[in-house]
Amino acid sequence: MEYVSPIDERVREPVAFAPRPAALAGKRVALLDITKARGAEFLDRVERRLHEHGAETFRIAKETFSKPASPDVIEEIALRGDLTVEGLAD
Amino acid sequence: MVAVERDFTLPSVDGAPVSLSALLAQGCPLVLLFVHADCPTSLLALRRLASLGEGAALVCVAEESPEVAARLARRTGFSRPVLAEAAPYAVSRRFEVATVPTALLVDRDGAVVETVVGWDTTAYERLFGVELGGEPRQKPGCVARGLHEEGPGGLDELEDMLDRGWSDGLPVVPPTPERVEATLGGRDPGHSLGPVPPAHGEATLERVAACAVLAGCRPAYFPVVVAAVEAALEPVFNAHGIAVTTQPAGPILVVNGPAREQLGLNSGMGALGPGFRANATIGRALRLVLTLTGGARPGALDRATLGHPGKLACCFAENEEASFWPPLHVERGFAADASTVTLVAGDAPLSISDHRSRTPEELAATLAWAAAGQWSPFWWPMDDTSLFVICPEHAALFAEAGWDKERLRAAMFEAVVRPAAELRRGETPPLVQAAADELPVHKWTSAEKIQLVVAGGEAGRFSAVFGPCDGMKTEPVTKEIQWST
Numbered sequence A: 001m002e003y004v005s006p007i008d009e010r011v012r013e014p015v016a017f018a019p020r021p022a023a024l025a026g027k028r029v030a031l032l033d034i035t036k037a038r039g040a041e042f043l044d045r046v047e048r049r050l051h052e053h054g055a056e057t058f059r060i061a062k063e064t065f066s067k068p069a070s071p072d073v074i075e076e077i078a079l080r081g082d083l084t085v086e087g088l089a090d
Numbered sequence B: 001m002v003a004v005e006r007d008f009t010l011p012s013v014d015g016a017p018v019s020l021s022a023l024l025a026q027g028c029p030l031v032l033l034f035v036h037a038d039c040p041t042s043l044l045a046l047r048r049l050a051s052l053g054e055g056a057a058l059v060c061v062a063e064e065s066p067e068v069a070a071r072l073a074r075r076t077g078f079s080r081p082v083l084a085e086a087a088p089y090a091v092s093r094r095f096e097v098a099t100v101p102t103a104l105l106v107d108r109d110g111a112v113v114e115t116v117v118g119w120d121t122t123a124y125e126r127l128f129g130v131e132l133g134g135e136p137r138q139k140p141g142c143v144a145r146g147l148h149e150e151g152p153g154g155l156d157e158l159e160d161m162l163d164r165g166w167s168d169g170l171p172v173v174p175p176t177p178e179r180v181e182a183t184l185g186g187r188d189p190g191h192s193l194g195p196v197p198p199a200h201g202e203a204t205l206e207r208v209a210a211c212a213v214l215a216g217c218r219p220a221y222f223p224v225v226v227a228a229v230e231a232a233l234e235p236v237f238n239a240h241g242i243a244v245t246t247q248p249a250g251p252i253l254v255v256n257g258p259a260r261e262q263l264g265l266n267s268g269m270g271a272l273g274p275g276f277r278a279n280a281t282i283g284r285a286l287r288l289v290l291t292l293t294g295g296a297r298p299g300a301l302d303r304a305t306l307g308h309p310g311k312l313a314c315c316f317a318e319n320e321e322a323s324f325w326p327p328l329h330v331e332r333g334f335a336a337d338a339s340t341v342t343l344v345a346g347d348a349p350l351s352i353s354d355h356r357s358r359t360p361e362e363l364a365a366t367l368a369w370a371a372a373g374q375w376s377p378f379w380w381p382m383d384d385t386s387l388f389v390i391c392p393e394h395a396a397l398f399a400e401a402g403w404d405k406e407r408l409r410a411a412m413f414e415a416v417v418r419p420a421a422e423l424r425r426g427e428t429p430p431l432v433q434a435a436a437d438e439l440p441v442h443k444w445t446s447a448e449k450i451q452l453v454v455a456g457g458e459a460g461r462f463s464a465v466f467g468p469c470d471g472m473k474t475e476p477v478t479k480e481i482q483w484s485t
Helices: A039-052 A071-080 B020-026 B040-049 B066-076 B090-094 B121-128 B157-164 B177-184 B205-215 B219-232 B239-244 B259-263 B277-293 B360-373 B392-400 B405-415 B430-434
Strands: A028-033 A056-061 A083-087 B009-011 B017-019 B030-035 B058-062 B082-084 B102-106 B112-117 B192-196 B201-204 B250-256 B315-317 B340-346 B349-353 B386-390 B417-419 B440-442 B450-454 B462-466 B477-480
Touching (some): A028 A071, A056 A071, B009 B082, B020 B030, B030 B040, B040 B066, B040 B121, B058 B066, B066 B082, B102 B121, B112 B121, B177 B205, B177 B219, B192 B219, B192 B277, B201 B205, B201 B277, B205 B277, B219 B250, B219 B259, B219 B277, B219 B340, B219 B477, B277 B315, B340 B386, B349 B360, B360 B386, B360 B392, B360 B405, B386 B392, B405 B450
Parallel strands (some): A028 A083, B030 B058, B058 B082, B250 B315
Antiparallel strands (some): B030 B102, B102 B112, B192 B201, B349 B462, B417 B440
């Protein structure tokens, strides 16, 4: 029996992860706050630990947790950072 | 090429048809591994065999649709070829596969020379001549789909739909080309309304029509479904957030204008309940577009902790005839004789009974205070829309008093206010935590967050309010229904 599929059946290539760095020293780490409650507290702790490992950090926030990050946010992370840690919170 | 016993052709997950004879021409003997996605042992086998190199003569036959088979391969890291065998599982049945996983070692003529049923590390190590290691060494398999999902009378078409996952859990109408064509009514099947979050499948009119058919829509309802999808895809509606949130959020469709009568949409007795095909199937069609085309499958990308029954379908018409207020679409800038769909994101409705109030002030307070506990009793103020469905008897009381919507909204907004100190219990926003004790805090950030529509039967004083999707930054969207093709 032939049917019309309600699904977009195109197969999309999975996006490969960026290569993992061997060490954190000297790396620039973006700390992405999605603006959910207490996410900043989590990132504060992560930031201290990253500094102990010799990493540099910078903070960046999404406009709202309920929507995907804007292209500007993604671009800034890509331009300035080697790594990203996202605080999902709650 | 040698004639191959029990030759078959199945689609691979990248879309190309692949035959057994072609596979055997590339190398033999060959191991055919039968699996399906609901079988933990199948997943175990795929994960353990994922480490085999490119040279391994191994092909997986998944008793699944191509998209489920592709997902299965991705989840398990299995990189050897995967073929998809949807119902009625003729290949599995022809090879008498009763259990998954089953590995069949097939020689150059297509004859089965060895069979491994379930997971057996030793047997697989012998088949491929490699050490696989790991635990468990053995694990029993599951019943194959081909064995248990076809009855003596052949495959049931409705079961087939559910096997494909083309459902919200209830039986659906199979979207045959004839039904989809009738639903399209001459519209361009390839025309896209845009990518549907969260997985961004393209909402071509053909796919939207397939969802309308699955939902049980008559072709005449299709323009309403299209308008609802257009509304859902407006960025301000935030379909992405609503789809993936842990909140019980879903779209609520309100239809206004002549379409209500033309299509038999219920705005009267039981307007939020069951029993009316147009209401039930139009609401359901939008849900299926979001779930199937958009990929918001409950438990997968739809992360709702509980969800609510209205996520199956939630569509009603405004009872414009029982209201002395301008109807919702006129309030939102459309002509009175236009037919529109307004989409509001909300959670489950709460019934509000009030048979005793005799003044508009009392009734406004009842309605507003009923909503005071929504989202969370101490989470004030809320910055998203509360949609109140006012029953005709309640609406009549406001009409007799000459209260327009603005006055009612203002009264409801002013009714629900408490000093900050009283709200500092449980879940309280930072604003209230930091406020002076006596600072008055309202339930809503503004009166405009209170939306009012009239619906329901002429008898009974039961209104309702749909809870807001707090923090979701979603706004109601209204689209005019386009009847012409």
